[in-house]
Amino acid sequence: MQTTAIPAIESDAAIEIVRLNKWYGTFHVLRDIDLTVRRGERIVIAGPSGSGKSTLIRCINRLEEHQSGKIIVDGTELTHDLKNIDKVRSEVGMVFQHFNLFPHLTILENCTLAPIWVRKVPRREAEETAMHFLEKVRIPDQAHKYPGQLSGGQQQRVAIARALCMRPRIMLFDEPTSALDPEMIKEVLDTMIALAEDGMTMICVTHEMGFAQAVAHRVIFMDQGQIVEQNTPVEFFNNPQSERTRLFLSQILGH
Amino acid sequence: MQTTAIPAIESDAAIEIVRLNKWYGTFHVLRDIDLTVRRGERIVIAGPSGSGKSTLIRCINRLEEHQSGKIIVDGTELTHDLKNIDKVRSEVGMVFQHFNLFPHLTILENCTLAPIWVRKVPRREAEETAMHFLEKVRIPDQAHKYPGQLSGGQQQRVAIARALCMRPRIMLFDEPTSALDPEMIKEVLDTMIALAEDGMTMICVTHEMGFAQAVAHRVIFMDQGQIVEQNTPVEFFNNPQSERTRLFLSQILGH
Amino acid sequence: AEGDTLKEVKARDALNCGVNTGLIGFAAPDANGNWSGFDVSYCKALAAAVLGDATKVKYVPVTGQTRFTALSSGEVDVLARNSTWTFQRDTDLKLDFIGINYYDGQGFMVRKDLGVSSAKELNGATICIQTGTTTELNLADYFKANNMEYQPVNIDSNAEGEQQYMAGACDAYTTDASGLAATRASFADPENHIILPEIISKEPLGPAVRHGDNNWGDIARWTLYALIAAEEYGVTSANIDELAKSSNNPEVQRLLGTTDELGKMIGLDAEWARRAIKASGNYGEIFAATIGEQTPIGLARGLNAQWTQGGLMYAMPFR
Amino acid sequence: MSDTHSETVAFMRETMLPPQPPPLAQSGAIRWLRENLFSGPLNIALTLVGLGIVWLVVGAVGPWLTHSVWNAGSMAECRQIIAETWGEGATGACFALVKHRWNQFLFGFYPQALYWRPVLAFGLLFLALAPLLFSESARARRVVLGLAMVLTLVVSAVLDAPGPALAGMAVAMLAWAALVEARPRPALLASLVYPFAAVWLLWGGSLWTEAMALAGLAMGFLVWRGLARLGLFAFALAVVAAAAWWLLLAGPIAAALAGVLPLRLQPVSSDQFGGFVLSITIGVAGIALSLPLGVILALARRSDLPVIKVLAVMFIEFIRGVPLITLLFVASLLLNYFLPPGTNFDVILRVIIMVTLFAAAYMAEVIRGGLAGLPKGQYEAADALGLDYWKAQRLIILPQALKISIPGIVSTFIGMFKDTTLVVFVGLYDPLKAMSDTIRASFEWKGAYWEPYIFVGAIFFVLCFGMSRYSMYLERRLKHDHR
Amino acid sequence: MVTHTGAVDPPFRLSMLIYDRRYRSLTLQAIVFILVMLAASWIIDNTLKNLADLGKTLSFDFLFRRAGYDIPQQLIPYNSDDTHLRAAVVGLLNTLLVSVLGCIAATVLGVVAGVLRLSSNWLIARLMTVYVEVFRNIPLLLWILVCLALFTEIMPPPNAYRGENPAAGMILFDMVAPTNRYTAIPSIGMTNPPGTLALGREGISWALIAFAVVIAAALAGHRLLRSWARRVQERTGKRPTTWWISLAMFALPSILLTWYFGLHLIPPVLRGFNFADGINLDNALVVLWLALTLYTGAFIAEIVRAGILAVSRGQSEAAFALGLRPRRTMSLVVLPQALRVIVPPLISQYLNLTKNSSLAIAVGYMDLRGTLGGTTLNQTGREMEAMVLMMAVYLALSLIISAGMNIFNARVRLKER
């Protein structure tokens, strides 16, 4: 994985965000965000706590509603129209910090639930797909266990497989490794790197700078709800432009 | 803190334990324990789980009753006499694994409660003392928050400050860092090292071998309710005498 | 509305009859849930008249508190639960009392060893009384009129009243004299209790129906009169079939439907009264079988004798 | 270890000490007594007070209980026997009453020859619940299934159930057990048949009435699933279809089928219900109906749609704010006013409706607690996977929330079951007061106060205590269940 | 503030009623609202039709007619000439009386039983467990009936106190006579009565007012004293003992007043059929109170036990390690934490008790249901109005209690991160 070159520009953008603004009550979380993500592009978002990173990616699959601006995912604009929302959600997979697996279902059921009920895939086929992705994340043998019986790293890998089972075109990751013990971080990152190699469009909120350097095409730095700086990883780490970025980098690399 | 030399022998012992025996029901937890702790001495107790470490130090301030043998703390023997118990408890501070802060009181109130009601110190004075010690553990700015609002490491430091506010001559620590996240262990250990530098008599149950090597005068190894080996930290780690100690050390250092 | 009740009863093929939850002699279920008693017999007669089968009755036990609502809300078709005919009930509560099947009056029962021989000596006494009854009001009026004090002990059912009275929780138990007699009869030592001579109120007891359905009221009323008239004319359950053929008393002929189809006028067939009387006999037979002197209750006919015998039982002419 | 005092601190134990028995005062009965009964002046005083209480209770109740008579025809006979056996003035319990009238406490006025039907209905309840409540542990489920089957059959046989009925019962129950063991999921769905079977067994009449009612439900379900694309609209259509079926077609078809194949049981009317049959009927019906209603109310109360939320809150708070007894009075006094003129339906049914509404409000609060206990991440994950609201609730949220709430649901049920005794105040024959009063009103058993209370109280205690233990078992298991 | 700059909302289409999130929720709410309104109007329409069929009209006039019945237990003067409204108020006060008495007694019993259940004394702990389990698992109605039977069957009738050789004797210095009708307790008499303050039909004795003033003053003094003690403690660290001053502040004026008014107890004496002169506590009240207390007490015991167990052992150990004595540990550390856990369910038990007091019907105690929902309803036939009114009153009572609970909860909520 040496390629940090942006893939050949394809027909159009996977995600297009234009002048996005969002408020929580009177608190202005996202301010005039503009961002275009091309197909196959891999973006890492970094920034201090509370800077709006999670909010931004949660807006992309409408877990949060935005108040002004446009979000267009794969040609579908996110409005209040439920059909559009459903369409976008079936295009976009999401992995959470705390895995959010369904504890009352087995691993396999976790992975087949949405394909069966949302995509209306026959159970057999859904199970085959699920096993395929579980192999991909290297835990096919756990398929009939329950989430509670797995370690954190395994759970997060299941979460990734679950999202993949819906065959999304875009994957969002919200600090996928920050709730894990150090030993487990690596196994999850490896899975994500494997994914990146397949050319999946990815947006990943993370502070794992090693990961960013290895796979990202672009690193975006946010602060106070704004995009402060964006650059290639090499430039971003070696030659940060803004004062804030420098400060931030010194903190997270320092400890 | 390079001094692992035992302080100049003072008039007498801070704690003297003679042929201490304790049973839980018919289970013999402590067997013929003999131990003398000199003023200013710092002792680390290690040993496998269930070996009676906690029970031993809980006997020292009479949280547990012993059935035979003598415990003399600062010249006062622990018997059923309530006055003696009160006296000993006011000499001995204790810090627990799970902090045991009082969640319904602010940090400051946690620290002033005992001085006001036990030592009958005027509130103003108690608060000054409390602020002094909170500064010492480096969280004076949290004084008016509630324990629930603090991180684990901060809570444990408050617990230390709370014990110090009673101005004890001896401090007991029962695995003070084992319930903490790795980042927070350091801040608590730092606080304890600072305390050691002031010459406080300390008995500490811990598996933090770095800490033991840095501050302890003696390491005591317990197994099955008895003291199996005691030595200076250097000797203890580099040259364990007994088979059990070696086994134990290989286990905790191995992982 | 007009005429609905009869239709409903026929459609349902059962008569819903509101009865006491348990007052021996008047209405009480036995160990198998079969109901019997003075009021129950009326229900049976009515069911026989309307549906042709005395067993097609569904007994709905109602308490003193729920009885009138049960009737007005339509839960029961007729209420035969020793209820007193009063002005307010007849008008304001929108009930129609269709006649009187028992002339009663409120009395007091006390233990003999209390040494009381008149209700006037009850000043300061504790008195057990069922809530939700006219007796409650009469009692208040009586003591007030005589300038006496009393302490009421409110009870919910006759069973509870007996329990309290037996235990001495009240000095006197007051209810309708018939109920007192029934209660006294059930004691192990009836001779140790006396019913005081004063009757402090008129308690004309009778079945009631809802206001507004006059046809149903007529059926209920004339079924009662049929029972009373039958006694007057000597028609009994034993001789009724024979009389139906042989009697040449025109009144009897009309009553039993041999001539003049009176039944048609109230929407029934000609033999309605015959069936009603056959169900458990005429008024006198019912009285004798359920509460009369031969029964443990042992009530004398008294006011309830036929007018021809000096009583007040007087059926309107069947014509 | 005398060398601790020497200058060199090094020490190593050469031989390990063996454990020793504690000093004498630390073991055995003496220690137990000292620690548990006489460990201080306060404790000694408490022990004495406790002994005093035990002494008083035993002194007051003991002789009465030991002087109990089981064979007598009436209270008077009882008293005579007691006086003869234990001397004049002795008091004793007359459990002969229970022996004579136990059937009325249990079955009310249900026809004696048909006692096996309520027993069977009750036994089937456990069979139907087995896949639901004991789904986690196969062993517990088998024990419950087996016990319920054997007990039901034995009791039915003792109560003179006719031979064919017994044989049919045995076959049906075995088949059911096999289904539960082999295909637990369909069995869960098949449990839905139970209510209809129970109604048929209890009230009798033609089986086709219940079958058609069930068919309506099935049809509505099929319509809904068939038109699932239409979302809420499909649901509305399903309701309309089911209603049309029930109102228009069910009656004639049932009649026609009954003509072809008359599957009839002797009908038993509601006024013959009484005793524990009545209590359990009301209790079980109330809980079964209040559970779905409670789920809906709980979801409504947590909804973000203000109108729906406010309506739910108003309903719940209203029901919880008034005593059950007033609601029962409404059932008996006012409900007929609220319905179109001329409607008049069974008083048991009306009571069940009120009890259901009552329990549903409490159930809603219990389930709301369960819903609140779920982490927000579960909702978000469901959303992110594209599940819509109802699917998310059905597949993700409710299964978990209901599981957390089972202890609360069970205790709501216990409360409701105890409250079924209040139906006495609207003229129904509950086992406690109405039945006791009825029996006491007869000449033979006048004056028997304690015996009926003891008998009925003991049965209530066994049932409720059993249920509360079950819920504690569940609570413990849920706590350790880290799955 | 929320300005829609970038996006222009698409024009409204009908399909948006179902597919647009905002409109969809409006549609749904509108449908539900309409359905509920339809159902409500259907019910109201039916009711009006049914009432019209019966020739009844909704009217609350009956409340102002003469009631005509007597009520055994009354807190405000009432006789049969008063209106139904006043009878209802008497009933409501009776409901409140038994509820308040029940709540107090059940709390005391529950706390004692809950604490004792945790006691190290094996016998007592077992006894309390038996008590809790037995009372929680058997219907309240049974306990009411059992208590009623206890009182009517076991207590002697007043007659038994009569004669040379009475079968029963009064207890507590010949002051109290328990009977199967009531418990006769002494009343308070004055040799030097100061007259009464007339307030309509109810008068309030000046003596009562004087005592109320004394108690209020003593309470205020006690609080002042406490805050003074706290200030002294904060200044010097030593807390002065104040309890005896407080006691004196209360006791001295009381004794003075007692002496001045010539207060004394008037023992009940048997006169005629019943005890007179004293106060006769109706058994219906006592029975209901006892049963409610025993039943609710069992539930409260569980709540208290759970509350104490919820405070972890570590808390008291930490307090001991700091040198706090057990009593102080209890009052400064354990209780404040346990109370947060205990109070909310405790208050819902109070609510339950209040609602359960409507079972007064089983003992003939004339509470709100007995008067307004019982005799009044029955004599006037106004079931609709009476029931509505009664439910409204109960509802108001519960809402008030739960509002109190919410305030408490908000105040004691633990601060978390």
Ligand SMILES: Nc1ncnc2c1ncn2[C@@H]1O[C@H](COP(=O)(O)OP(=O)(O)OP(=O)(O)O)[C@@H](O)[C@H]1O
């Ligand atoms: N539901 C909400 N209501 C109000 N404020 C919120 C809400 N969710 C988040 N916020 C606030 O919005 C801001 C941005 O939150 P966000 O979670 O996007 O930050 P982040 O960059 O992901 O931080 P972190 O690294 O801690 O996850 C924060 O100040 C947060 O307190």
Ligand SMILES: Nc1ncnc2c1ncn2[C@@H]1O[C@H](COP(=O)(O)OP(=O)(O)OP(=O)(O)O)[C@@H](O)[C@H]1O
């Ligand atoms: N209250 C008690 N009653 C009975 N046995 C107890 C009690 N407390 C502790 N024990 C037992 O006494 C033994 C010693 O316990 P102790 O807590 O002193 O061990 P430890 O060395 O501190 O172990 P750990 O490292 O796990 O804290 C253990 O076997 C424990 O199970």
Ligand SMILES: [Mg+2]
């Ligand atoms: Mg975040």
Ligand SMILES: [Mg+2]
């Ligand atoms: Mg330990």
